[in-house]
Amino acid sequence: MKYWNELDGSTLLNKIFSKPIKIGKIALFSLRIENDQPSINLGFDIPEFPDILPEKWKNKGYNTCRIGITCNEISNLKIHNLPTHEIFALEIKNENTHFKLEAKSKSAIMTFSAKFVSLNGPSVYINGPDDYYFGPKMKSKPSLPIIQGLLFTYSFENIRDEERELRIKSTNVNDSAELGKLFDTLTKPEFAEYKQEEREWHINTLKHFLSTDETFESVFYLFDTYFKDEITDKRNFMKVLLDRLIKYNEEIIERDQK
Structure with missing residues (x-):
């Protein structure tokens, strides 16, 4: 799977971005594991920012886009070191009967399979310069x-x-x-x-x-x-x-x- 736009729940994403957004680098800010589902929810920022803003988002100073994914019916979960607020390289593979996900940073790695993966968001907010994770591409607007x-x-x-x-x-x-x-x-x-x-x-x-x-x-x-x-x-x-x-x-x- 190459683009976030391919996931279920990407209707709003498709409206506010004029081009497909590649799955890749994310700045992880939340990780929640539910053992009764079983499911995993990831929340993160992406380097790209919408180029077709709704009226309610215009002229507010927003400079960062946040999305997330909900992964249901997970299996084969493996975590090496607890993921923290840092840059991860995320990869999602569609293997017909399930999705295989891998998120890797300099200090942690997480892999698992999920039967269903859906997109949450996006939302936008104002991020200060000290909180950016994406280097020059994320200069303060x-x-x-x-x-x-x-x-x-x-x-x-x-x-x-x-x-x-x-x-x-x-x-x-x-x-x-x-x-x-x-x-x-x-x-x-x-x-x-x-x-x-x-x-x-x-x-x-x-x-x-x-x-x-x-x-x-x-x-x-x-x-x-x-x-x-x-x-x-x-x-x-x-x-x-x-x-x-x-x-x-x-x-x-x-x-x-x-």
Whole structure:
């Protein structure tokens, strides 16, 4: 068996991918064995991401596709070392009366036969750069929710701090110079704690959306801040933020190289 699309239950998969998706590398996240069925359920991420997104999945920052398989009436189960969250090479062979499955990683191997194999999912979610398993092919995609996370410093929902709140309220959020100085005071220390991959993810996200006609309304939707005035030009707000983040990142890189 060569493609996930050949399995029962692949209707949704066929709708959101324009091409067949090969069975191969998986990032295993769950393994459940039921002894009364008997059955095995595997949940995992795949390197590919849908290219035909349903409306409810669009512009949400999703960057990882998760699927799974349910294997019923299993036999000849063999496990060498307990499989953990790592990359496995999965192979499924259709041998007429049953399927033969083998999942192998650097530290573990699992083989078994199953009379029935069906696909679960797919679903999509936002995966941080530290959680990727597929190397360069899984670089973080632009994600507006991470920008909202960075701006949580300015939110009513943040831990109360009178000095910080007064600093925000006293800043003219629509004046680029004042806004830049505020970012230097409140955003720079937090951004400096991020890993290089995370810093680049934020910078590349802003670059990407500023190159489109994005209004950034979704970043501030149901997101109340301590700014006294309404942000009249959200794109300019993001341009100022991007300029500061690039500067901070360059300073951090220069510092780390000394």
